[in-house]
Amino acid sequence: AAAGGLEGTEAPSGKKISRRYSAAPYEYDRVPKRDDRFPDPYNMGVNAEVFLYDEKFSPQAKTLMMFYKRLREVDVPEMMASIITETTGKPWAYYHDMTRQLWDEARHAMMGEVGFANLGVDWPRNVMINFTWSLALNTQLKPIERHAVLYFIEQGLMPKNGKRFEWEVGLASHNPLSALFQDYDWADEVLHARFGREWYLKEFNNPQEAVRYGDQCWSRVLMNWEAWRQQGLTQHRNWWPEVYRQACQHWGTEPDPQVLAYATTYQSVRADLKELTGSA
Numbered sequence: 001a002a003a004g005g006l007e008g009t010e011a012p013s014g015k016k017i018s019r020r021y022s023a024a025p026y027e028y029d030r031v032p033k034r035d036d037r038f039p040d041p042y043n044m045g046v047n048a049e050v051f052l053y054d055e056k057f058s059p060q061a062k063t064l065m066m067f068y069k070r071l072r073e074v075d076v077p078e079m080m081a082s083i084i085t086e087t088t089g090k091p092w093a094y095y096h097d098m099t100r101q102l103w104d105e106a107r108h109a110m111m112g113e114v115g116f117a118n119l120g121v122d123w124p125r126n127v128m129i130n131f132t133w134s135l136a137l138n139t140q141l142k143p144i145e146r147h148a149v150l151y152f153i154e155q156g157l158m159p160k161n162g163k164r165f166e167w168e169v170g171l172a173s174h175n176p177l178s179a180l181f182q183d184y185d186w187a188d189e190v191l192h193a194r195f196g197r198e199w200y201l202k203e204f205n206n207p208q209e210a211v212r213y214g215d216q217c218w219s220r221v222l223m224n225w226e227a228w229r230q231q232g233l234t235q236h237r238n239w240w241p242e243v244y245r246q247a248c249q250h251w252g253t254e255p256d257p258q259v260l261a262y263a264t265t266y267q268s269v270r271a272d273l274k275e276l277t278g279s280a
Contacts, residue, residue, distance in 0.1 A: 002014070002015045002016075002017050028082065028085045028086060030082050030138035030139050031135060031138065031139065032075070032078040032131040032134050032135055032138070034131060036124075037123075037124035038124075038128075038129050038131070039124075039128070040128040040130070040234055040237065041128075041129070041130050041131045041132070041234075042130060042131075042132060042228045042233040042234035042236075043128035043130050043234045043235075043236055043237060043239070044130055044132055044223070044225055044228075044234075044236055044265060044266035044267070045128070045234075045235075045236035045237050045238045045239065045265050045266075046068070046128075046238060046239060046240045046262075046264075046265065047264040047265055047266050047269055048065050048066075048068055048069045048072070048271075049069075049269075049271050049272070049273055050264045050269060050273065051065050051262055051264065052065055052066065052069075052166070052169070053165075053273070056258060057256075057258070057259055057262075058173075058256065058259070059169045059170075059172035059173040059174075060173045060174075060175070060251070061244065061256065061259045062169045062173065063115075063169065063170060063173040063175050063178040064119070064121075064243065064244065064247050066112075066115075066166055066169065066170070066178060066181075066182070067111075067112045067115035067116050067119075067121075067178070068112065068127060068129075068243075069112070070108050070109060070111045070112030070115065070181065070185070071109050071111075071112025071113055071115075071116065071123065071127065071129055072109070072112070072129050072130070073105050073108040073109045073112070074105075074106065074109035074129065074131075075130075075131050075132075075133045075134035076102075076105035076108075076134070076150075077102045077103075077105050077106045077109075078131065078134035078138070079133070079134040079137050079138055079146055079150070080098060080101065080102040080105065080150070081102060082137075082138045082143065082146065083098065083143045083146050083147050083150075084098050084099065084102065086143045087143045087144075087147075090199075094199050097195045097198065097199065098195065098199065100191075100195075101191075101192050101195055104188045104191070104192065107184075107188075108181075108185055108188070111181040111184070111185070112181075114177065114181075115177055115178065115181065118177055119246070119247045119250045119251075120246060120247075120249070120250040121243055121246045121247060121250075122246070126239060126242050126243050126246065127239060127243055128237065128239050132223055132228075133271075136221045136222065136223055137149060137221060140220070140221050140222065141217055141220075141221065144203070145217040146217075147199075147200050148200070148210070148213050148214035148217045148218075149214050149217050149218045149221075150196070150200075150214075151196040151200045151201070151210060151211070151214050152211055152213075152214025152215050152217075152218060153214075153218075153271075153272065154189060154192055154193050154196050155193070155196075155211055155214075156272055162189075163182070163185060163186035163189050164186065166182045166185070166186070167179065167182040167183055167185075167186050169182070170182040170183075218270075219274075223266070223270075225265075225266065225267045226267070236265055236267075238263050238265075240262055240263075241260050241261075241262075244259055244260060245260070
């Protein structure tokens with residue numbers, strides 16, 4: 001009645017309606033929320049990048065690790081949502097492009113999920129997908145600093161040891177899904193790099209300064225690897241051997257002892273293979 005009926009065609013009643021859910025300003029919660037498919041969200045016990053760039057491991061095994069990397073990308077929309085929400089006063093095109101990238105990153109995570117399902121891997125039970133990256137960036141950095149880290153990472157994906165390398169691994173693995181997913185992933189990242197040039201790079205005098213700032217921001221982030229274990233939030237369990245065995249069963253092959261023994265964590269090496277000097 002106050003609004004003129006359901007269709008707005010009647011005369012408004014003039015009755016004042018008290019605000020209910022909008023009585024207090026909305027406050028964005030930067031802490032990511034996960035459901036029960038993610039039982040160990042602080043687990044940083046399997047370093048995917050060190051494995052991926054080790055020449056002694058086969059493309060087939062690396063494809064399995066790339067499915068983990070894709071599924072783990074669910075943390076990118078979690079982080080990007082905070083940038084979009086907390087960045088005000090930008091042109092509509094900014095929010096359009098950033099939301100497009102957010103959706104692309106969510107789709108990449110779905111690709112990882114499909115990849116595991118195709119190999120008969122029960123990922124919610126056996127693959128520990130963490131949220132430590134989005135948690136740390138959302139709670140420790142300002143929106144422009146989060147965008148800086150995102151841009152820095154994207155620049156590292158463009159050289160031959162980035163998305164092209166992952167696509168070549170997918171082809172060499174003879175897993176058609178992996179090759180297809182990495183083709184889409186590579187194309188998306190090219191688009192995202194353009195978004196970065198449009199909405200981040202212009203804030204700086206030159207590209208080198210923009211990349212350097214992103215590296216500096218990421219280097220300030222504390223991941224608290226050991227503290228999370230001491231607090232009982234995770235034991236950083238090495239879930240890799242069990243997942244690899246499941247995949248080998250699907251492939252009808254015997255596990256490679258070297259692959260099975262892989263146990264490198266993120267305690268001292270971050271995702272861009274840069275060594276961490278702090279105790280966190």
